[in-house]
Amino acid sequence: MKKTYLxxxxxxxxxxxxxxxxxxxxxxxxxxxxxxxxENVRQGLKSLYQxxxxxxxxxxxxxxxxxxxxxxxxxxxxxxxxxxGGKFGERWTxxxxxxxxxxxxxxxxxxxxxxxxxxxxxxxxxxHAKAILFQASETSTGVSMPTQEICKRAQAAGMLSVCxxxxxxxxxxxxxxxxxxxxxxxxxxxxxxxxxxxxxxxLSEKAWGAQQKSNLPKFYFDLARERKNQIKNQTAWxxxxxxxxxLQESLRLIQEEGLHNVFKRHELLARATRHAVSALGxxxxxxxxxxxxxxxVLVPTSISDGKMIPKLMRDKYGVTIAGGQDELEGKIIxxxxxxxxxxxxILTAIxxxxxxxxxxxxxxxxxxxxxxxxxxxxEG
Amino acid sequence: MKKTYLxxxxxxxxxxxxxxxxxxxxxxxxxxxxxxxxENVRQGLKSLYQxxxxxxxxxxxxxxxxxxxxxxxxxxxxxxxxxxGGKFGERWTxxxxxxxxxxxxxxxxxxxxxxxxxxxxxxxxxxHAKAILFQASETSTGVSMPTQEICKRAQAAGMLSVCxxxxxxxxxxxxxxxxxxxxxxxxxxxxxxxxxxxxxxxLSEKAWGAQQKSNLPKFYFDLARERKNQIKNQTAWxxxxxxxxxLQESLRLIQEEGLHNVFKRHELLARATRHAVSALGxxxxxxxxxxxxxxxVLVPTSISDGKMIPKLMRDKYGVTIAGGQDELEGKIIxxxxxxxxxxxxILTAIxxxxxxxxxxxxxxxxxxxxxxxxxxxxEG
Numbered sequence: 196m197k198k199t200y201l202x203x204x205x206x207x208x209x210x211x212x213x214x215x216x217x218x219x220x221x222x223x224x225x226x227x228x229x230x231x232x233x234e235n236v237r238q239g240l241k242s243l244y245q246x247x248x249x250x251x252x253x254x255x256x257x258x259x260x261x262x263x264x265x266x267x268x269x270x271x272x273x274x275x276x277x278x279x280g281g282k283f284g285e286r287w288t289x290x291x292x293x294x295x296x297x298x299x300x301x302x303x304x305x306x307x308x309x310x311x312x313x314x315x316x317x318x319x320x321x322x323h324a325k326a327i328l329f330q331a332s333e334t335s336t337g338v339s340m341p342t343q344e345i346c347k348r349a350q351a352a353g354m355l356s357v358c359x360x361x362x363x364x365x366x367x368x369x370x371x372x373x374x375x376x377x378x379x380x381x382x383x384x385x386x387x388x389x390x391x392x393x394x395x396x397x398l399s400e401k402a403w404g405a406q407q408k409s410n411l412p413k414f415y416f417d418l419a420r421e422r423k424n425q426i427k428n429q430t431a432w433x434x435x436x437x438x439x440x441x442l443q444e445s446l447r448l449i450q451e452e453g454l455h456n457v458f459k460r461h462e463l464l465a466r467a468t469r470h471a472v473s474a475l476g477x478x479x480x481x482x483x484x485x486x487x488x489x490x491x492v493l494v495p496t497s498i499s500d501g502k503m504i505p506k507l508m509r510d511k512y513g514v515t516i517a518g519g520q521d522e523l524e525g526k527i528i529x530x531x532x533x534x535x536x537x538x539x540x541i542l543t544a545i546x547x548x549x550x551x552x553x554x555x556x557x558x559x560x561x562x563x564x565x566x567x568x569x570x571x572x573x574e575g
Numbered sequence: 576m577k578k579t580y581l582x583x584x585x586x587x588x589x590x591x592x593x594x595x596x597x598x599x600x601x602x603x604x605x606x607x608x609x610x611x612x613x614e615n616v617r618q619g620l621k622s623l624y625q626x627x628x629x630x631x632x633x634x635x636x637x638x639x640x641x642x643x644x645x646x647x648x649x650x651x652x653x654x655x656x657x658x659x660g661g662k663f664g665e666r667w668t669x670x671x672x673x674x675x676x677x678x679x680x681x682x683x684x685x686x687x688x689x690x691x692x693x694x695x696x697x698x699x700x701x702x703h704a705k706a707i708l709f710q711a712s713e714t715s716t717g718v719s720m721p722t723q724e725i726c727k728r729a730q731a732a733g734m735l736s737v738c739x740x741x742x743x744x745x746x747x748x749x750x751x752x753x754x755x756x757x758x759x760x761x762x763x764x765x766x767x768x769x770x771x772x773x774x775x776x777x778l779s780e781k782a783w784g785a786q787q788k789s790n791l792p793k794f795y796f797d798l799a800r801e802r803k804n805q806i807k808n809q810t811a812w813x814x815x816x817x818x819x820x821x822l823q824e825s826l827r828l829i830q831e832e833g834l835h836n837v838f839k840r841h842e843l844l845a846r847a848t849r850h851a852v853s854a855l856g857x858x859x860x861x862x863x864x865x866x867x868x869x870x871x872v873l874v875p876t877s878i879s880d881g882k883m884i885p886k887l888m889r890d891k892y893g894v895t896i897a898g899g900q901d902e903l904e905g906k907i908i909x910x911x912x913x914x915x916x917x918x919x920x921i922l923t924a925i926x927x928x929x930x931x932x933x934x935x936x937x938x939x940x941x942x943x944x945x946x947x948x949x950x951x952x953x954e955g
Contacts, residue, residue: 449576540578543922546918550952
């Protein structure tokens, strides 16, 4: 018998009451019962996004919503600035190229965040760029990006700020209207605690204006058509009905806890995780601007095959964390701490990490990492 | 948002696949589909009990099966020996009195197990007693009783050994036929990992013989009538159908892990728990014969209101453990470690205990208890 624990930056664990909601008999989507649920979900998403705008729900995953941002806001030949802090920043560049845009990519060393000054220089060099495409949290490196600073600079330069907040929205504070985030994207299997299959995208007035002028072809991802339907509590195409029923429940849970309490919980869990790994003598990849969503930890030099850490944790102990991707494969491990996650999940992950490091021959004093996390929790 | 963790000696957590089985559309019980399931459950219970005898399934809880043992095996005026190691031993005495028997009670100090020599003396004093009624594990004090020794002495004296194994069967080894346990009782919400509502009782040939001679009135709990039905994969009365469907799945899980591997897991979890609380400077109630099912720990003198420990653990941290009962109320806490329980549940409970002791002003070094448990797990 082996229990399983999921501490990855998506999918995240699903709360029991959401699981129950997902298991309700399926509704038809062209019915008042579904429209009722959809209305609740729309209001809940507006609270989550802290916006008066309509948050469009797409039956797709995060990358689909990123593609929707590209095809709805731009025209062939447009220049955009992309910020590559890792694998997901690179995805903006690839998407932009695929649809005939000219991306100007700011490349950051692994584990480093954007210096807003550097962005200002690139803006000066490319004043006709239409937008700045970035991640609020770069999941591949566990780095937090200065979203508010980026939005300010975009606004001053007359550019759109397009924020992939797939592992950030609902994790930490990103008030869309207050900060002037023009496009805010998230996915269902992250802080929203439901299975993958839905993505959400909110557009500012300015972004909706750009949407009308875009000449790129779009059909399934036509956001104007979706908005027209969604304000009537309908969707253009058949939606992932059960996921929307689950989303109603997960939004209710977030509202019950209070959005800012959710942020505080995530921040505490992230802090405890950082203290624990540091107490174990491990090094963080993101030293200056670690993300609240995920903590990336360098594999200690005593362990030659870094991929063994997540493998052993999963196969022997049932605890699934993430390893590194692409050039970071085998070099880092990533512990996630958002969504349906509490202090005992962190203590489980750290306990399991201690057992695993010991088993791989890395010398540790049992309880040292967990003790540091406990101390953090006790201090609150 | 608060996750909940259950470390009580019943109900115990329900595995996900059992939960799914419980949620299947309800069957009618007079159908071949139900009979198929019942046949599987009967075979699974025989393996669990390590017996060739029929294990009777009653729709009741553990106390109901204890009552069935009394009303089926004895006649008005019979003398029986009861072993009172705590609240559950006392229940045998009360049941015996209620049905007109004469119980001779061996009273043990709290936290102590039975010395088989003492039993021999009582047997000599009461050679006409019909049976010895005892607990394999006294849940109220976390004490393990010498079941095999008791059965040997009962057999030599021509008495029946009647074993309440409600928190013992499936927790540690109790081979019914090998040890000559005449009556073995358990309940569904314990090591069987399903909700309360079913109890099981196995009888030896000798016990079935006594059953025929008993003159106490019985109807719902008539074990002979049940056996006649159950060997045809039916029940005398409407059974708790969904629980039997769940039981099929939980027995499958036990078989998959292997019964003796289940015992080893429980033993390791119990040992880690004892090491952890000892490392925290706490004292065990059962010093010499601690039970594998539950660890009873004395509340440290620094904490005036002992009831605050389980209360705070539950209300603030979502971790439910048990306190003391009756005269032990406020004096002990009880951490359970059987059923759907793995090392991270123990680490969660100990982590939570550390946070709680700290909060109640008891000085501890964070990570010390958890570290001792981790060391135990690493050593295996």
